[in-house]
Amino acid sequence: SAFAFITSAYAGTISGNAGVTSNYLFRGVSQANGASVNGGLTYTDGALSIGASVYSLEGLSTVNGDDADTEVNYVVSYAVNDALSVGATVYSYNGGTDLDGAASDRDGTEINLAYDLGVASISYASGTEGAIDGDTALALSYGFDITEGVTGSLTYGDVSPDVAAGAASADYDYLQLDISYENLTVSIVDGDTDGGADISEVAVSYGFNF
Numbered sequence: 001s002a003f004a005f006i007t008s009a010y011a012g013t014i015s016g017n018a019g020v021t022s023n024y025l026f027r028g029v030s031q032a033n034g035a036s037v038n039g040g041l042t043y044t045d046g047a048l049s050i051g052a053s054v055y056s057l058e059g060l061s062t063v064n065g066d067d068a069d070t071e072v073n074y075v076v077s078y079a080v081n082d083a084l085s086v087g088a089t090v091y092s093y094n095g096g097t098d099l100d101g102a103a104s105d106r107d108g109t110e111i112n113l114a115y116d117l118g119v120a121s122i123s124y125a126s127g128t129e130g131a132i133d134g135d136t137a138l139a140l141s142y143g144f145d146i147t148e149g150v151t152g153s154l155t156y157g158d159v160s161p162d163v164a165a166g167a168a169s170a171d172y173d174y175l176q177l178d179i180s181y182e183n184l185t186v187s188i189v190d191g192d193t194d195g196g197a198d199i200s201e202v203a204v205s206y207g208f209n210f
Helices: 002-009
Strands: 013-021 036-045 048-061 067-079 084-094 108-116 121-130 136-147 150-160 172-181 184-193 198-209
Touching: none
Parallel strands: none
Antiparallel strands: 013 036, 013 198, 036 048, 048 067, 067 084, 084 108, 108 121, 121 136, 136 150, 150 172, 172 184, 184 198
């Protein structure tokens, strides 16, 4: 049958996820003014993973003041070994356009690396084109058990968006605590910008895999 041919030709597995959050956080910063729903699919074949995820947005402004209403991310990742993985992510936003009517000014691509240290993990991302060209992000995460069925993770992040020459720095760092019980997660973020502004975020999220 056609299905048998497809499954034999592509011997990988497909997994998915879906969820909702009161505050969509990415690298310590809120991405939407309100709740967000999300979902994604990933195809994995050995060390290679290819996936896409979508997030609803509310009030994420583009350069001309339009609001982007959807974020779609395309991800490819390759596990070099049990500890090291490399990959790339394309960020695409629908509902907002540049002044010339082209794709959203927030679109961009980054390359990323992640390394599992055993007791913790470290990741690094560098923007290569689009709105995030020149941006960098470094994160160190540590996971731990709190009590039976309850886990936690603590992440320190340092983000350096590229800015025009002479412009004020947009760099910031943050500390994020995630506490999870089954499919429910509470996230608390505290951080600071180079300009001295405080970053304070809270999110409650529910998600599941399939």
